[in-house]
Amino acid sequence: MADSQYILEVNNLCQHFTSGHGKKKMTVKAVDDVSFGVRPAETFGLVGESGCGKTTTGRTIIRLYNPTSGEVLFNGRDIASKMNGDLRRYLTDNIAMIFQDPIESLNPKMTIEEIVGEGLKVRGMKDRAEIRQKVIEMLRKVGLVEEHATRYPHEFSGGQRQRIGIARAIIINPKLIIADEPVSALDVSVQAQVINLLNDLKEEMGLTILFIAHNLSVVKYFSDRIGVMYYGHLVEVAKGDDLYRNPLHPYTKALLSAIPEPNPLTERSRVRVDYVPERDHDYSKEQPSMVEVEPEHYVYCSPSELKKWSV
Amino acid sequence: MKWIDRNNLPEELKNLPDSSFESLHQEDIKDEKFQTKPVGFFRDAMIRLSKSKVSMxxxxxxxxxxxxxxxxxxxxxxSFTEQNLGNKNLPPKIQGLEKLGIADGTRVLENRKKDALSDPDRYPEGSVLEILREFDSKGVAMVDVKVDYYKYVGAEDNRYHWFGTDYxxxxxxxxxxxxxxxxxxxxxxxxxxxxxxxxxxxxxxxxxxxxxxxxxxxxxxxxxxxxxxxxxxxxxxxxxxxxxxxxxxxxxxxxxxxxxxxxxxxxxxxxxxxxxxxxxxxxxxxxxxxxxxxxxxxxxxxxxxxxxxxxxxxxxxxxxxxxxxxxxxxxxxxxxxxxxxxxxxxxxxxxxxxxxxxxxxxxxxxxxxxxxxxxxxxxxxxxx
CATH class of the missing domain: 1.10.3720.10 (MetI-like)
Structure with a gap:
């Protein structure tokens, strides 16, 4: 998938966690050979069930974990290589992250001004008045008021806290935002509010967003392209509409069949598809790989499966 | 109310473009100011602490x-180093309280010879307050006697040691x-x-x-x-x-x-x-x-x-x-x-x-x- 049109390019990324020594040594392949690319100013959705490695992928890209192997190119520069001061600076200047839990992700001992202004402080801005002004500007952008700057996180509601998290991420003017399930802890009306805010900011600031979620309706609403992950593998990548209209991989089909229908009549006749890897795949003879079935539509399959599915 | 089945929709409604939909949530998000004062971690803890009687x-x-x-x-x-061997082991004596009978600088001396009580060298004037018990031991008259110990050791009248003195x-x-x-x-x-x-x-x-x-x-x-x-x-x-x-x-x-x-x-x-x-x-x-x-x-x-x-x-x-x-x-x-x-x-x-x-x-x-x-x-x- 080497292509310079991507702002973020992930090639054969592996993240394995080990525990124990000697005979007790265990390896968990949280992310195994994942490749995808994100274009500038698009929203790339990463979906999958709990524990499939989507969060780990996001965290590895921003180097909260050191990748086991593979490369991550950001604007052509490898950001998965050995960490040094220069790379850290490049990474943190360009990529920001929004976290899942609005309660956990804000330090309870710091005021909102300190939390949001942290990014500027780290970048060497010393003038307190200047930081304050910038913080207030960001707070306004996310719909909060100036007076909130002196408050502590526990005084805010979940939606407000998530918006504070967004303000913290955008204050450093990043090019890419990794949004790790930013709305899954919020109720539906607030979800819409936060998603719309992210959409507005994306247009206003020309952001690229890597959107990690398990809620398919949210992803469909928000993402240009979607990657489906299962057990550390990326099994299908396609444009949002293509994926919903023509899912190829059995796991994608299973995932889509799990979306409840708003209409009770059709909901009653909705058939859930099960995905059992042992039954659905026979990889004893041929190895699966990522294949481009249609333009922009990739699926992880073996040659015989490809013939069967693309009929 | 009748449910609308998607399959029975009129043809022109089936494939509406997205642009014909409009989000209900279009107004800007604007939050209210808080009415209360900001409460930091320590302030919060102090408020709770001050409500506990035991802690206070x-x-x-x-x-x-x-x-x-x-x-x-x-x-x-x-001073805490000042020694005065003449005044060692004085019992507590506190102004005011001495009149109530506590901390009045008295001590009970046991097994003393009765004859010596009249000797002003050993028992200065006014030091003997009360004879508690008289008894006879091997033919010698003995007494247990309560003395004003401050007078007994010959300390000045205005000397007060609230908690007494040591050895x-x-x-x-x-x-x-x-x-x-x-x-x-x-x-x-x-x-x-x-x-x-x-x-x-x-x-x-x-x-x-x-x-x-x-x-x-x-x-x-x-x-x-x-x-x-x-x-x-x-x-x-x-x-x-x-x-x-x-x-x-x-x-x-x-x-x-x-x-x-x-x-x-x-x-x-x-x-x-x-x-x-x-x-x-x-x-x-x-x-x-x-x-x-x-x-x-x-x-x-x-x-x-x-x-x-x-x-x-x-x-x-x-x-x-x-x-x-x-x-x-x-x-x-x-x-x-x-x-x-x-x-x-x-x-x-x-x-x-x-x-x-x-x-x-x-x-x-x-x-x-x-x-x-x-x-x-x-x-x-x-x-x-």
Whole structure:
């Protein structure tokens, strides 16, 4: 998938966690050979069930974990290589992250001004008045008021806290935002509010967003392209509409069949598809790989499966 | 109301373009100002603390003892080193209270020869107050007699020792509060150094984890395994008995508890999302440790310090009791207790007052730390 049109390019990324020594040594392949690319100013959705490695992928890209192997190119520069001061600076200047839990992700001992202004402080801005002004500007952008700057996180509601998290991420003017399930802890009306805010900011600031979620309706609403992950593998990548209209991989089909229908009549006749890897795949003879079935539509399959599915 | 089946929709409604839909939520998000004042962590804790009666009483007790320790040695008119062998072992005598029959400077002398009572050299004028018992022993007339001990030893009329004097005639009130001063200072300095070393050691061990943690933990365990009394005696030999060597002796293993506490707190907090968030912003390790993680450990730390202070006072008394206390003539509560217990049966007041004071200190500090623990408990945040 080497292509310079991507702002973020992930090639054969592996993240394995080990525990124990000697005979007790265990390896968990949280992310195994994942490749995808994100274009500038698009929203790339990463979906999958709990524990499939989507969060780990996001965290590895921003180097909260050191990748086991593979490369991550950001604007052509490898950001998965050995960490040094220069790379850290490049990474943190360009990529920001929004976290899942609005309660956990804000330090309870710091005021909102300190939390949001942290990014500027780290970048060497010393003038307190200047930081304050910038913080207030960001707070306004996310719909909060100036007076909130002196408050502590526990005084805010979940939606407000998530918006504070967004303000913290955008204050450093990043090019890419990794949004790790930013709305899954919020109720539906607030979800819409936060998603719309992210959409507005994306247009206003020309952001690229890597959107990690398990809620398919949210992803469909928000993402240009979607990657489906299962057990550390990326099994299908396609444009949002293509994926919903023509899912190829059995796991994608299973995932889509799990979306409840708003209409009770059709909901009653909705058939859930099960995905059992042992039954659905026979990889004893041929190895699966990522294949481009249609333009922009990739699926992880073996040659015989490809013939069967693309009929 | 009839459900609309998607398959029975009129043809023109089936494939509507997205542009014909409009979101209901179009207005800008605008939040209200809060009506209340901002409440920070410590303010919140203080509000809760001030509502607990027990904490307030114990805190005033501690403050009172500290004030007394600062003032009393300067205003009694005696110095804590001033010896007066003529006035040794005087019982307590307090102005005002003497008229009520308590702390009036009297003592019962047992088994005295009756004849000697009339000898003004041995029993000065007015010193004999009451003959309690007359009896005969081997043909000699004997008495138990209650005397005004101050007159008996020939002390001046205006001499008052509230808590009595010790075997060298030193004023015990002055010595007790001078001793409290020294004990509190030893406790304060040892806890301070313990905290300082423990926090840094525990923070490094907990934050970096892995091999660093393993090595640091084992080093601490080896230190912890050393017999504490032996180490203390070695310190006394090396540095002589004094405040410095006692503080050092209390520090040598005392910091390990603090470092374990901080280490476990760091393990608890370093994986939190707000720490990860700070890391994704490029916050350096030192700032992460001291600005982001440590402030969240401050509750357990303060509680621990508050428990460690009476612990240190107690250890110091224990060492003094074994004769490893600070150098004479400096008193500490432990030294006074050790001196007092030698004459416990004859002069019980010499043990009583230091014992009451150290008990008060212990109880007050322990109750206060209990109250603080509850007040700093994050799960009670925002109540009331």
């Amino acid at each position: 009483i114990s805190v005033s007790c501690i403050v009172l003892i500290i004030i007394l320790a600062l003032l009393v040695p300067n205003i009694t008119g005696y 060298l005639g030193r004023d015990l009130l002055t010595r007790l509060f001078q001793g409290t001063r020294i004990s509190l200072m030893i406790a304060f300095f040892s806890v301070l150094t313990n905290c300082f070393i423990g926090v840094i050691y525990g923070a490094i061990s907990g934050y970096y984890g892995g091999k660093v943690d393993m090595i640091l933990t084992h080093v601490a365990e080896v230190l912890d395994g050393m017999p504490y009394i032996v180490v203390t005696i070695l310190f006394m030999i090396l540095f002589g008995s004094g405040m410095v060597s006692i503080v050092l002796a209390l520090t040598i293993t005392g910091w390990i508890g603090t470092s374990r506490l901080i280490r476990s707190q760091f393990y608890r907090f370093k994986g939190r999302e707000y720490v990860l968030a700070a890391r994704t912003l490029g916050v350096p390790d030192l700032t992460l440790i001291f600005r982001h993680i440590l402030p969240n450990c401050v509750g357990p730390l303060i509680t621990r310090v508050m428990i460690a202070i009476p612990g240190a006072i107690f250890s110091e008394s224990f060492l003094a009791y074994l004769g490893l206390g600070i150098k004479a003539p400096n008193p500490s509560i432990g030294v006074l207790l050790a001196d007092g217990q030698k004459v416990l049966l004859q002069y019980p007041y010499q043990t009583l007052f230091p014992a009451v004071l150290i008990s008060l200190l212990m109880i007050a500090f322990n109750l206060f730390s209990n109250g603080l623990r509850d007040a700093l408990d994050p799960t009670k945040r925002g109540e009331e």
